[in-house]
Amino acid sequence: MSNSPQKVHFIAIGGAVMHNLALALHQKGYQVTGSDDEIYDPAKSRLQSAGILPDNIGWNEENIKEDLDAVILGMHARKENPELLKAQKLGLKIYSFPEYVYEQSKEKQRIVIAGSHGKTSITSIILHVLKYYNRNFDYLVGAQIEGFDLMVKLSDDAPTIIIEGDEYLSSALEMRSKFLFYHPHIALFSGIAWDHFNVFPKFEDYVKAFEELADGLPKAGAIIFDETDNMVDVICEKEREDVNKVPYKAHPYEVKNGVSYLLTDNGKVPLKIFGEHNMKNLNGAKKILERLAITEEMFYEAIQSFSGAAKRLEKLGENKYTQIFRDFAHAPSKVEATTKAGKELQPERQLIACYELHTYSSLNKDFLPHYAEKLDAADRAVVFYSPHTLEIKKMPAISKDEIKKAFGRDDIEVFTTAEELDSFLKSQNWYNSNLLLMSSGTFGGTDLSQLAKEILEMPVDIPEGEKTAVKNKKSSKLRGIFKRKK
Structure with a gap:
């Protein structure tokens, strides 16, 4: 991967992942420019702070110069976008953001987390644990996570990249699912339930994208999948030459006094997250981390401090x-x-x-x-x-x-x-x-x-019966204290 400064222009820089990718490249020393017809916070403030917020809102073909090394096209931009047309006319390299992320990670081990639900949480858990042990890794995740400044990191020296793989379409030029462009060595499938009705009008079309992802795994690759999900089970149990199949289900747990505990051979492990779906997410992440030399003991220590991704419970x-x-x-x-x-x-x-x-x-x-x-x-x-x-x-x-x-x-x-x-x-x-x-x-x-x-x-209205019960409980406690003092 070249260390020389690159000139990159983002068409539709205001998107959640797009602006994070722009910031990541800016931090890497690239010359970053961008445009959009609307930019809202937090993207607006973050781009402004980095000095790469567009001077004007809207599209302008003058933004496209012959010396650009790459143009990154967001899904928000249409085929007739004037900047895109200019880039095509000049013969510049045009990428959707998943294509560009792949270009930046060709020499890395690529791990993709896919599924209709749970992929952000699973990716976030993996990132949290790796960071806990100061591992060197790159990543792309669809939400802000505590302890991480950006949702994207692309370095020259990290041996592995963890990618949240979205099944939505990549760009106006590449009308295929984003996760198909990452070409993973390891893929996790958390579950398949029909979504994105506007671009997958048939359930069969939606499922086909996931099947294509699984079929694209290389020899010695691995599929990690939720064995309790019927559709995932059908796709992932299919015979693929020299591809390892690793099923998982919800980690054993219990809920006591509003706290979830993992049940392990060495006792209970308290968590900050909750819900059976998160026990599945957690176990899927654990299977990935085992392949990155994170032992069970290490995982149970690190997971206790994970509080979840933004807007996920x-x-x-x-x-x-x-x-x-x-x-x-x-x-x-x-x-x-x-x-x-x-x-x-x-x-x-x-x-x-x-x-x-x-x-x-x-x-x-x-x-x-x-x-x-x-x-x-x-x-x-x-x-x-x-x-x-x-x-x-x-x-x-x-x-x-x-x-x-x-x-x-x-x-x-x-x-x-x-x-x-x-x-x-x-x-x-x-x-x-x-x-x-x-x-x-x-x-x-x-x-x-x-x-x-x-x-x-707001004040609450406590039912009379429960007021009496609380009062009696307090009186009983006071009598106990008084007896001990005597």
């Missing part, structure tokens, strides 16, 4: 009566797993689960029935969607009755404005109740951290 706040979490869940399988995890954590508490229909798939009437029973683990279920979002996406309107029917719950609460949702949540008695907020959006522009703060500061 992230705790927004708590008091003695209530805990509030947010999660990026948007596909049906993610909504179901996250809701079950929220209830399992403290089954004695009421769980109010709020889910926003925000993606193209979730707002599609043909896809909606896939959400049937996915919120059933919640004591109270809430669905939010914005009619304005449907208008922007040029999709037909959805009625509240259609949503109730799709989710299979007549008691579901449906709201279409942030004000309605805010009013509903603040009208609840939050005694012995937890709140779960699930969305890849913002619930109509709601500041979720502020909402959580306000809910946690």
